[in-house]
Amino acid sequence: MRTLKDESLLETRGFVNGEWIGGAATFPVENPATGEVIARVADLSAADVATAIGAAHAAKRGWAARAGKERSAILRRLFDLLVENADDLATILTAEMGKPWAEARGEILYGAAYIEWFAEEAKRVYGDMIPGAQSDKRMVIVKQPVGVVGAITPWNFPNAMLARKMAPALAVGCTVVARPSEFTPLSALALAKLAERAGVPAGVFNVLPGLDAAGMGAEMCANPKLAKLTFTGSTRVGKLLMRQGADTIKKISLELGGNAPFIVFDDADVDAAVEGAMVAKFRNNGQTCVCANRIYVQAGIYDAFAGKLAEAMERLTLGDGFADGVTTGPLINAAAVAKVEDHLADATARGATVLRGGRRSGLGQGFFEPTLLTGVTQEMKLAREETFGPLAPLVKFDTEDEVIGWANDSEFGLAGYFYTSDLNRAWRVGEALEVGMVGINTGAISTEMAPFGGVKQSGIGREGSKYGCDDYLEIKNLCFGGLS
Numbered sequence: 001m002r003t004l005k006d007e008s009l010l011e012t013r014g015f016v017n018g019e020w021i022g023g024a025a026t027f028p029v030e031n032p033a034t035g036e037v038i039a040r041v042a043d044l045s046a047a048d049v050a051t052a053i054g055a056a057h058a059a060k061r062g063w064a065a066r067a068g069k070e071r072s073a074i075l076r077r078l079f080d081l082l083v084e085n086a087d088d089l090a091t092i093l094t095a096e097m098g099k100p101w102a103e104a105r106g107e108i109l110y111g112a113a114y115i116e117w118f119a120e121e122a123k124r125v126y127g128d129m130i131p132g133a134q135s136d137k138r139m140v141i142v143k144q145p146v147g148v149v150g151a152i153t154p155w156n157f158p159n160a161m162l163a164r165k166m167a168p169a170l171a172v173g174c175t176v177v178a179r180p181s182e183f184t185p186l187s188a189l190a191l192a193k194l195a196e197r198a199g200v201p202a203g204v205f206n207v208l209p210g211l212d213a214a215g216m217g218a219e220m221c222a223n224p225k226l227a228k229l230t231f232t233g234s235t236r237v238g239k240l241l242m243r244q245g246a247d248t249i250k251k252i253s254l255e256l257g258g259n260a261p262f263i264v265f266d267d268a269d270v271d272a273a274v275e276g277a278m279v280a281k282f283r284n285n286g287q288t289c290v291c292a293n294r295i296y297v298q299a300g301i302y303d304a305f306a307g308k309l310a311e312a313m314e315r316l317t318l319g320d321g322f323a324d325g326v327t328t329g330p331l332i333n334a335a336a337v338a339k340v341e342d343h344l345a346d347a348t349a350r351g352a353t354v355l356r357g358g359r360r361s362g363l364g365q366g367f368f369e370p371t372l373l374t375g376v377t378q379e380m381k382l383a384r385e386e387t388f389g390p391l392a393p394l395v396k397f398d399t400e401d402e403v404i405g406w407a408n409d410s411e412f413g414l415a416g417y418f419y420t421s422d423l424n425r426a427w428r429v430g431e432a433l434e435v436g437m438v439g440i441n442t443g444a445i446s447t448e449m450a451p452f453g454g455v456k457q458s459g460i461g462r463e464g465s466k467y468g469c470d471d472y473l474e475i476k477n478l479c480f481g482g483l484s
């Protein structure tokens with residue numbers, strides 16, 4: 001790994017109640033581009049999670065009692081530290097996750113933007129005053145932090161997905177026990193290191209790496225001192241956590257899998273649609289939950305779009321994320337490559353044609369060539385399941401009604417995209433797509449300023465935006481009577 005300006009940011013211990021602690025053992029973190037072990041990290045346990053929840057529970061009263069402006073100032077300092085250390089944080093992120101360094105640095109700034117946003121929201125947790133139902137009554141509606149929050153996060157955005165959770169939680173006065181993906185714990189531990197430096201008090205933000213994901217998650221779901229669980233990851237695990245939390249009626253926020261349709265109508269600006277598809281499909285090497293998973297192109301422009309997209313894909317340069325000029329890194333692991341190959345094999349066996357790519361790269365185990373497929377149909381796996389990799393499947397359609405029916409024919413409903421020059425169609429299709437977020441003539445929809453989340457089996461709740469604190473607050477009615 002590249003040398004860090006501040007080597008202390010490469011932290012391998014867990015952070016519990018303001019202390020850096022080791023585990024009974026350690027586990028390796030590998031660079032997905034090279035297979036090199038870049039660090040061995042403390043393998044904490046479900047028992048350690050219980051200890052951390054106890055510490056977070058003990059800390060919550062004092063943290064909630066601080067003025068929002070005080071919490072705001074600490075989060076603002078954390079934002080400043082993230083920006084100041086963005087280069088080192090990007091190096092750590094690229095080393096453990098594989099995305100190109102420039103994209104990793106962009107993620108650090110994206111995660112920091114959530115912290116900046118909620119540093120401001122910390123000062124705006126407003127309530128209401130309701131006139132009494134009787135003349136001697138007045139009702140004051142206050143919003144209070146839910147308490148201890150468990151956060152379980154994925155490997156594909158190891159900084160931003162945790163920042164998107166801990167920022168609103170801390171802003172409103174909650175405390176957090178976080179468990180990052182075993183593939184990418186270092187970015188979360190570096191965030192904890194900077195949170196400590198920013199003045200986040202002991203017990204308020206805890207980060208516990210560990211291999212026993214199931215046991216650590218089960219402890220969060222069962223522990224009565226934990227009020228809420230927030231999870232980003234697969235729909236499979238989200239369903240499991242929801243079931244496990246039922247016994248204690250855990251409040252839950254879920255950011256789960258996607259299967260985004262990307263629709264190009266005959267009246268679209270084809271060049272703009274191609275650029276949008278390059279962003280929506282190949283950002284993070286196709287490893288985002290809002291990636292275009294299906295690309296529907298209307299018959300009149302199908303051949304033109306396919307040819308231009310194939311040409312644009314030549315700009316993608318596969319390689320080690322630390323190498324200059326690389327736009328596309330490795331997939332996270334062998335299982336991810338196997339899923340891409342499974343979807344590709346199923347599609348070609350059912351009649352799809354590989355226009356470009358279609359095989360592993362000679363660069364190493366995690367590298368797969370960005371692939372363009374034509375002749376794809378709804379029956380193929382890659383139209384029904386989330387590929388989470390660099391497959392661009394083109395499906396030809398004839399009418400608007402037909403493509404909306406296909407786009408909505410999914411148990412997922414996170415994001416969708418379409419290109420058109422017809423304003424009436426923009427409203428019709430935007431309102432018809434059964435998703436939480438729609439890109440209209442753009443492939444880039446993610447920002448801290450807008451609510452992020454989905455419908456159907458893509459999740460519950462929204463992250464970011466002026467709505468982003470709601471999931472961390474309870475509403476209480478203070479009813480004053482006997483007034484004269």
Ligand SMILES: NC(=O)C1=CN([C@@H]2O[C@H](COP(=O)(O)OP(=O)(O)OC[C@H]3O[C@@H](n4cnc5c(N)ncnc54)[C@H](O)[C@@H]3O)[C@@H](O)[C@H]2O)C=CC1
Pocket residue numbers: 152153154155156157179180181182213214215216217218232233234235237238240241254255256257258288289386388414458459
């Ligand atoms: N909606 C969204 O914002 C996002 C959704 N995702 C989805 O996540 C998936 C890819 O990310 P992965 O990390 O592979 O997902 P994953 O669901 O396998 O893992 C996510 C996290 O859950 C943990 N985990 C796994 N099994 C668990 C269990 N039984 N109990 C508790 N925790 C458990 C993992 O260690 C990891 O930290 C894709 O489906 C993708 O769509 C990923 C990022 C964002």
Ligand SMILES: O=C(O)[C@H](O)CS(=O)(=O)O
Pocket residue numbers: 156157161287288289290446452
């Ligand atoms: O897929 C994810 O992990 C992120 O939610 C994608 S985004 O927020 O960068 O769009």
